[in-house]
Amino acid sequence: MLAIRGLRKSFGGRTVLDGFDLRVEDGEFVALLGPNGSGKSTALRCVVGLETPDGGEIDVTGSAAMVFQKIHLVGRRTALDNVCTGALARLSLRRSLLFPAEVREEAMRCLERVGLADRALEKCARLSGGQQQRVAVARALCQRANVILADEPVSALDPQAAVQVMELLGALAAEGMAVVAVLHQPELARTYAHRIVEMAA
Template sequence: MLAIRGLRKSFGGRTVLDGFDLRTEAGEFVALLGPNGSGKSTALRCAVGLETPDGGSVDVDGTAAMVFQKIHLVGRRNALDNVCSGALGRLPLHRSFFFPHQIREEAMQCLDRVGLADRALDRCARLSGGQQQRVAIARALCQRANVILADEPVSALDPQAAVQVMELLVDLASAGLAVVAVLHQPELAQKYAHRIVEMRTAVAA
């Protein structure tokens, strides 16, 4: 569950979020739509702790993980190692260069969940854009997240890959995760999301 109440955020005197509220339950897939500058990405970044809001509150029942438009995988490393990196936050520093067997097993399960267990040892640079995005989602799962925040996860993908990623996000919600995705394609939001939240550009004070 994710509960955002009265979120406010400004950058350089420009108001981006002004009293934004959002509640997402486990098992729900919510799409955020709206024009550029309406604060969609900022809301997710505040929710996951990448930005500090000026006001309001964010409550997460469990752990939230972010999936980005720019996928931020290490291209020279294989898919399995990239997914293992999702566990870094719970490993001691001296174990951060060599992932223990139990982490690698968990990462393999995450890759299997996104349909890429057979590509575990492939370098990420050799994977397609859609496959890379699914690896990024598997990495979020390896953080043991029960809230997935996806910032334009399909905007850089071809239509077939976009459908695969959207279907994966729906499946994750059906499995009990809370999923919030920023989208710029209303037709995808209408087809796949359980609920659509439309955001508008905040009026500067």
């Protein structure tokens, strides 16, 4: 579960968020819509600590992981290796130089969950954009997150790949995760999200 209360954030004197509230329950898929500059991405970045709020409260039951518009995979490494990096925070530096068997097994289960177990040993640079985004979701799952935050996850994808990613996020919500996605496609939000929150600039 994710609860945001009174979130405030400014950049150089420009207020981006001013008292933003959002509550997302386990098993709920919420879409954030709104024009550029309305603070959608900033709100998600505050949740995972990439931005420091100026005020307000953020409560996450468990932990949150973020899936970005720019997918940020290491193209020369395999899908499996990229997913394994989701476990880095709970590994010692010495052990993280070579992922132990239990982490690789968990990463394989995450790839199975996103429908890419058959591409585990393929370099990410050879995967399509939609497949890369599903690898990024698997990496978030390998972080053992309870909340998935997706910042424009389908904006760079073709329509078929976008549907696959949205269906995946919807399936994760159906399995009990809290999912929040920043979208610029109202039709996708209406089709897949349980609730739409519109933010004004």
